[in-house]
Structures are given as structure tokens and as C-alpha cells.
Amino acid sequence: MIMTPVEGEEYLILYPALRKWINECAICHSLGYKPDMPEEIYTFGPVAAKNLRHYFKPLALNKDGICEACSKLVEKNNI
Secondary structure, three states: OOOOHHHHHHHHHHOHHHHHHEEEOOOOOOEEEOOOOOOOEOOOEHHHHHHHHHHOOEOOEOOOOOEHHHHHHHHHOOO
């Protein structure tokens, strides 16, 4: 079960150091965890990575910081 974005944001407020493992699309501002996030995050252990995966979906970004869905729209509309 994926939690709501609000719950994910609240978790990041409690643990701001974990924000480094979160991607944000430059166009739609969707949040998701970095697909290459390790199973265990050094100072937090496996619980932090598990929680990020619980609150967020994976979100890959291209070199311009844009998610796949927005990238397709940009290509389709020749922006």
C-alpha cells in the first residue's frame, strides 16, 4: 500500500537527511525515491529505506531532471 504524499512529506520533515534519496520532477513536481537507493541507508539502517519505499514510488529522472511521463509530453508537443 502506497501512502499519501502528505504522509511522505511529513516523514521527510521528521528526517530531513533522507531527502537526498528523493527525486522531484522539475515539471510536475512529483516526488519519488531514487531507483538506485540502497536497501540500507548508512546511519538509519534498513528501516529508513523501507519507509521511503512505503511512502513513495520509484521516480527516475532524465538528465534534465524530468520524469518519464513529463518527458513524453515534452517530446510529443515539441517543447
